[in-house]
Amino acid sequence: MFAHEIFHNWQGANAGLRTDALPNWMNEGAAQLFAYMLWAKLDGKDNSYLALDPEELGYSRRLCTHPLSTPTYSSGDPVGCDYSKGMMAMEYFVYRFGIEGYSRVWTQIESTDLDQEFQRLLGTSFQRFNADLSEYLSRKGWGS
Numbered sequence: 001m002f003a004h005e006i007f008h009n010w011q012g013a014n015a016g017l018r019t020d021a022l023p024n025w026m027n028e029g030a031a032q033l034f035a036y037m038l039w040a041k042l043d044g045k046d047n048s049y050l051a052l053d054p055e056e057l058g059y060s061r062r063l064c065t066h067p068l069s070t071p072t073y074s075s076g077d078p079v080g081c082d083y084s085k086g087m088m089a090m091e092y093f094v095y096r097f098g099i100e101g102y103s104r105v106w107t108q109i110e111s112t113d114l115d116q117e118f119q120r121l122l123g124t125s126f127q128r129f130n131a132d133l134s135e136y137l138s139r140k141g142w143g144s
Contacts, residue, residue, distance in 0.1 A: 003035040016109040021117075026093075029086025030102060033094065036087060064142060085142050092136045093129075097122050 008031050011019075019027075064081035094102060104121045111117060114126035122129075 003038045004031045007031040007034040014107045016107050018109045018112055021112040021114060024082045025086030025089050028082040029090035032083045032087040033090040088137060088140060088142055089133055092133055
């Protein structure tokens with residue numbers, strides 16, 4: 001929990017002009033991924049990408065059946081899908097674009113047009129990323 005909140009402090013200190021346009025899973029999922037990886041490192045576990053399992057932390061795939069694909073995704077989700085499924089989404093994001101890609105998006109986003117911003121900062125549209133993310137989440141058993 002402490003590492004999760006420390007990551008939020010980094011996010012707050014480094015936020016770009018329009019981080020409010022980003023979906024909440026990019027906020028909570030990134031903090032959760034950071035906390036999980038720190039915990040795994042301290043616990044001596046292999047924290048390689050594409051090997052994380054939020055169910056180890058008490059989250060259930062069965063409760064997170066709706067897509068994370070839109071910026072209007074509810075942050076008031078009672079079962080914590082922004083955290084659990086969001087962590088899986090961020091695992092894929094970091095696998096694909098690296099920590100540097102996340103840092104670029106978080107610190108340099110300038111508009112609410114996510115397709116344009118992803119294209120400018122990552123070389124692909126938000127729509128294309130979401131299609132790939134949905135496929136990844138399905139393969140991992142998290143639906144789309």
